[in-house]
Amino acid sequence: MRITFALIVAGCALTLGGCEKKAETGQATGAANGAASGLGDAMNSAKDMASDTFTKLRDQAVATLEPQFKSVKTQVASLKDKVAALPEAIKPTVSSGMTKVEKQLDAAGTQLSNLKSAGADTWQSISTELGSTLDKLGTAIKDLTAKFPS
DSSP, rough: OOOHHHHHHHHHHHHHHHHHHHHHHHHHHHHHHHHHHHHHHHHHHHHHHEEEEEEEHHHHHHHHHHHHHHHHHHHHHHHHHHHHHTTTTTHHHHHHHHHHHHHHHHHHHHHHHHHHHHOOTTTHHHHHHHHHHHHHHHHHHHHHHHHHHO
């Protein structure tokens, strides 16, 4: 009976010892899960801040380039009216230039639309392209206007 009692006491001691280790492991796991959750929250917060910054920069680019596009669009419309009013003998000399200007205007419009919906990885290149297209368009308008009779 003493041996049976000793085995029961030893078994209980081992069981209780195992429970303590299990509880300690559970606490460690809970702490690790809490730390991982905190890290995840910090990463999400950083992503949100980066997204906000990107959105502001892209919107600033749109706010800068959109008025330039509208101005060029108005100039092209005026130029079209002038071409329409030219005598038939002169129209062929400017019609190819007008076609070129209209194609560039369409390309700039597409680029502006793409810029408005661009992601973080593409907005800068689209913005640069659009600025270049608007510059070329301004030069093409001046060159075409120079062909008009005074």
